[in-house]
Amino acid sequence: MEVFLHNLTGIPRVDEAISLMKARNIRGLTRAISIVENYEEGRDALLNDAFQRASEACFTLGFTGAPGVGKSTLVNAVIRHYRRSGKTVGVMAVDPTSPFSGGAVLGDRIRMQEHNPDNGVYIRSLASRKALGGLSEATKYALYLYKAFGFDVIIVETLGVGQDEIDVARYVDVTTVLLVPGYGDTIQMAKAGIMEIADLFVINKSDRPGADLLKKQVQNILYMKAEKERPPVLNTIADQNEGIDDVMEAIAEVRQRKALQGQERHRKRIVEEIRSSVLTRLAGDAEPHLDEMAGKVLTLSMTPIEAAELIIRRIQKGCLEDDEKNSI
Amino acid sequence: MPKEKKIRVLIAKVGCDIHERGALTLLTTFRDEGMEAIYTGRYQTPKGVANAAVSEDVDVIALSDHTGSLPIIAEAVLAELKKLGVTDMPIIAGGLLTQEDVKVLERMGVTGNYGPGTPMDVILTHIRNVAC
Amino acid sequence: MANIEAKVDRKAGHMVRTATQSGLELKPFYNAEDINHLSYEKDIGDPGAFPFTRGLYPEMYRDRLWLKSFIVSYATAEETNQAFRNYIANGLTDLRLLCDLPTQAGIDPDHPSAWNSMMCGGVATYAIPVYEKMLEGLPLGEAIFEFAHAGMSSFLYFYGLLVAVMENKGIDLQTLRGNSINDPIRTKLVYGCPDFPTKLDRRICLDHIEYSIRNTPNWRPIAPNGVDPCQGGMDAIKELGGCLAVATQVMTDLAARGIAIDDFGAMVFALDAESDFFETIVKFRLARKMWAKIAREKFGAKTKRAMQLKIGIRTSGLSLTSQKPLNNAARVTLQILSCVLGGVNSLDASSIDEAIGLPSLEARIFNLDTQHIITHEANVPLVADPLGGSYYVEWLTSRMEQEVNSYLQEIESRGGIFACLETGWLNEVMEAGRLKVQREKAENKRLIVGVNSFREEGEEGPINKAIRDIAYKSPSLAAREAMVAEVKAFKAGRDKKRLAPLMKEVYRATKENRNTQRPVIEAAKAGMTIGECVGVIRMGAGYNYDPLKEIETPEFVREIVKE
Ligand SMILES: Nc1nc2c(ncn2[C@@H]2O[C@H](COP(=O)(O)OP(=O)(O)OP(=O)(O)O)[C@@H](O)[C@H]2O)c(=O)[nH]1
Numbered sequence A: 001m002e003v004f005l006h007n008l009t010g011i012p013r014v015d016e017a018i019s020l021m022k023a024r025n026i027r028g029l030t031r032a033i034s035i036v037e038n039y040e041e042g043r044d045a046l047l048n049d050a051f052q053r054a055s056e057a058c059f060t061l062g063f064t065g066a067p068g069v070g071k072s073t074l075v076n077a078v079i080r081h082y083r084r085s086g087k088t089v090g091v092m093a094v095d096p097t098s099p100f101s102g103g104a105v106l107g108d109r110i111r112m113q114e115h116n117p118d119n120g121v122y123i124r125s126l127a128s129r130k131a132l133g134g135l136s137e138a139t140k141y142a143l144y145l146y147k148a149f150g151f152d153v154i155i156v157e158t159l160g161v162g163q164d165e166i167d168v169a170r171y172v173d174v175t176t177v178l179l180v181p182g183y184g185d186t187i188q189m190a191k192a193g194i195m196e197i198a199d200l201f202v203i204n205k206s207d208r209p210g211a212d213l214l215k216k217q218v219q220n221i222l223y224m225k226a227e228k229e230r231p232p233v234l235n236t237i238a239d240q241n242e243g244i245d246d247v248m249e250a251i252a253e254v255r256q257r258k259a260l261q262g263q264e265r266h267r268k269r270i271v272e273e274i275r276s277s278v279l280t281r282l283a284g285d286a287e288p289h290l291d292e293m294a295g296k297v298l299t300l301s302m303t304p305i306e307a308a309e310l311i312i313r314r315i316q317k318g319c320l321e322d323d324e325k326n327s328i
Numbered sequence B: 001m002p003k004e005k006k007i008r009v010l011i012a013k014v015g016c017d018i019h020e021r022g023a024l025t026l027l028t029t030f031r032d033e034g035m036e037a038i039y040t041g042r043y044q045t046p047k048g049v050a051n052a053a054v055s056e057d058v059d060v061i062a063l064s065d066h067t068g069s070l071p072i073i074a075e076a077v078l079a080e081l082k083k084l085g086v087t088d089m090p091i092i093a094g095g096l097l098t099q100e101d102v103k104v105l106e107r108m109g110v111t112g113n114y115g116p117g118t119p120m121d122v123i124l125t126h127i128r129n130v131a132c
Numbered sequence C: 001m002a003n004i005e006a007k008v009d010r011k012a013g014h015m016v017r018t019a020t021q022s023g024l025e026l027k028p029f030y031n032a033e034d035i036n037h038l039s040y041e042k043d044i045g046d047p048g049a050f051p052f053t054r055g056l057y058p059e060m061y062r063d064r065l066w067l068k069s070f071i072v073s074y075a076t077a078e079e080t081n082q083a084f085r086n087y088i089a090n091g092l093t094d095l096r097l098l099c100d101l102p103t104q105a106g107i108d109p110d111h112p113s114a115w116n117s118m119m120c121g122g123v124a125t126y127a128i129p130v131y132e133k134m135l136e137g138l139p140l141g142e143a144i145f146e147f148a149h150a151g152m153s154s155f156l157y158f159y160g161l162l163v164a165v166m167e168n169k170g171i172d173l174q175t176l177r178g179n180s181i182n183d184p185i186r187t188k189l190v191y192g193c194p195d196f197p198t199k200l201d202r203r204i205c206l207d208h209i210e211y212s213i214r215n216t217p218n219w220r221p222i223a224p225n226g227v228d229p230c231q232g233g234m235d236a237i238k239e240l241g242g243c244l245a246v247a248t249q250v251m252t253d254l255a256a257r258g259i260a261i262d263d264f265g266a267m268v269f270a271l272d273a274e275s276d277f278f279e280t281i282v283k284f285r286l287a288r289k290m291w292a293k294i295a296r297e298k299f300g301a302k303t304k305r306a307m308q309l310k311i312g313i314r315t316s317g318l319s320l321t322s323q324k325p326l327n328n329a330a331r332v333t334l335q336i337l338s339c340v341l342g343g344v345n346s347l348d349a350s351s352i353d354e355a356i357g358l359p360s361l362e363a364r365i366f367n368l369d370t371q372h373i374i375t376h377e378a379n380v381p382l383v384a385d386p387l388g389g390s391y392y393v394e395w396l397t398s399r400m401e402q403e404v405n406s407y408l409q410e411i412e413s414r415g416g417i418f419a420c421l422e423t424g425w426l427n428e429v430m431e432a433g434r435l436k437v438q439r440e441k442a443e444n445k446r447l448i449v450g451v452n453s454f455r456e457e458g459e460e461g462p463i464n465k466a467i468r469d470i471a472y473k474s475p476s477l478a479a480r481e482a483m484v485a486e487v488k489a490f491k492a493g494r495d496k497k498r499l500a501p502l503m504k505e506v507y508r509a510t511k512e513n514r515n516t517q518r519p520v521i522e523a524a525k526a527g528m529t530i531g532e533c534v535g536v537i538r539m540g541a542g543y544n545y546d547p548l549k550e551i552e553t554p555e556f557v558r559e560i561v562k563e
């Protein structure tokens, strides 16, 4: 039922991507991400393959925070840290899609350009495109592709506005939330639920006045958490590489602590992944009916609730028909 | 659910050219036209640009330079791409160019080759053509 | 972004705007009511009297015409030297020095990233022999030099080279005249120069100023630059506001080094002459007025000199078009006229072929002739500030002052100009301005003749074609290879025993927070290159050697910085 656009090269492109991936050729990964992003044909096969081969040994890190707090600069320093010990690093940097044009300016690479010539680092910029309440579909799936490719460390940078940062926490092992002094947004944070998802707080741009005050404020809010779950709060000056070692140490500690609840977390993450795939799929199936239903609601022949009900029934019927066909 | 292929463009600057206005203008124009535009920033190496283009799986590389060195830069970037096994990546160029430069670039397979003041719609149409 | 031609009826000729280029709304006319709030003594004053709105000197241009300057910079030292000689022979003594782009970024020609822009934009002035060749036979004590480079390391290093050359020739440093842009905000905001991080830029800026004030009193060691931010998207208000904020910050920082404004002397701003005629004139009048007030009220200036702002101009390269290039002649003429009416002190006007390539000599002569025609045929400079007292001009001066003041307050409330740079706010402001212009042009709310309006169908005529056919030459591969070889040979042939301790002193001075300017002069005399200068200063301040993080610290530098 799905109509895939730009399926110019067809199935071979997917096969090629899979075999390149297996050969640990970066072009395979690169192409696989595009296939997932663009809903090209063979996408599901590609993902199934990736799911099967995804290595849970990859250490995944999330960095999130408001625009311009220094996420990319910090990620850059973190990459440098891992590269010193020879670890391979895959980075996924997500920037928002313009709601007006659907286009995007993907600017995170600029702060990580020193790694451009390094073959041990892979950086991909992704536009959030139309994310359904959180991390875009492509980003979630790309994470599996990265894991299948088998980097030692995988880093996800997302813009922390609204739902995204809460979502990212479900998909990575350790989530770092960045704050900067001088924004006066601690209350805002508490409201947005960021305090709950952070495993670690970094007060970046601590060369600016107010860093100590902000640190205290954050610690005060965190005081409500049990001591052994209380996220560390650290100061950094990312663009001068200051405080990075402390951050790395804290990340390692959090990782160990959380490893104990590993099974439980892994299970939760899988539940989340299934849920999100279902919702995305349903939303896609509903799409072709929306216009028609909107028309009906506008002419007052039904309410939006009834319209939703009707769409769901139609989708179910479609499934039944498929099942019937299969059983014949 | 997005089913539409977005054109991805890498805007690249190699060397020490400080003139950035053209690149920035392209960046926002491409976004407003529904494309995904990635900027390398200034002071890049040819190898860095080639790696970025491959990593980002872009549909086209747009080289911007105002020092008069586009042929040298394009040649170096093409060589680096080749080392990575990429021989089919469309490259377009814009900035300070002589008629002679344009000829040299076209021989290398670099298209567009726009001088200053080229209307945006000309550039956009060209990108849409080479990207698919 | 369809580029639909504006529907302007050429005969009816209606206007599409009611506001200035920076968006100040205008009435159809102004009268005495509009300037009621102004006092002649306090706000305007005679030329030569505080607040210098009408000009710095009572006699103005009758006493001395504005300086005419050009950036002279070709790919080789020999060509550049020849050009300097030609200009000086024609009575032009204001020489603006530049160098190629890698050098401005703080790297040597043998750095791997230099290759792609080597010898573009000027000579690769990597060390003292190149300067000696470039300046050979020139009357160093009589010429006026201006440094228009991008990176902050350039001002420290090339001023150092100039002083070194003069000292080597036994020329009195008191005769060194000219200025350095040396503006640590513009260097990052517009050029993102990699040589030094901002913190270091800010300090190097002060080192250069401090040394210069004590040793070369006729050198103006800073000229906050509005030209490049303006080309980057700032409007007239923010251009002027930015310069005032930089100047204010630097004077405050200098006070902390024990230098008062009266020791500093006259300030220089490098401003842009934009297309909006009256707004540009008003900007120059207002710049003098606002600086005079700041100097007196904020810094307690007592001498007249310390209250005076000299204005050096670069006309807007961005306003020039490659379509119908002949039209650029009209644009530049109006821009020059606005400078003369605004009472500026020096003028570097763009050439009509600049939107196509590097300016040709013929276009530059045309440029000079335009200035001669304005002077000697049109008699414009006979009377100082001829527009003073115009209801419109006085009103607009006062209106713009309000806007500049509120911009300055905004900068202040955000923690000052450096905080505004480092938070990215300044960049956002500039970017927003750039986008606004882009949008206005696309929507035909800003007409550019021959580009988004008044375009002709068919082939262009022979005059335009001829202008377009001017081709510049970019340096060949062979020339670049020769340059790399030259630098390597130079580096290998130096007396390292003499050089090493002098470079160590640059490193130490940086590390121990002493002024770096004199150590740079000494090490430059012994052959320290620009790349090495940048490298050891970076290391002294705790950074790595190479600003582009591509090359390792050279072996002999590693020895030098060993404690
Ligand atoms: N003063 C100061 N500036 C910093 C620090 N870390 C980063 N910056 C600067 O802050 C700006 C934004 O940094 P980015 O790393 O791009 O921030 P980001 O959070 O990734 O931004 P977006 O991806 O656009 O949301 C840059 O100009 C950095 O150089 C720091 O510790 N101190």
Ligand SMILES: [Mg+2]
Binding pocket: A071, A072, A073, A107, A108, A157
């Ligand atoms: Mg970022």
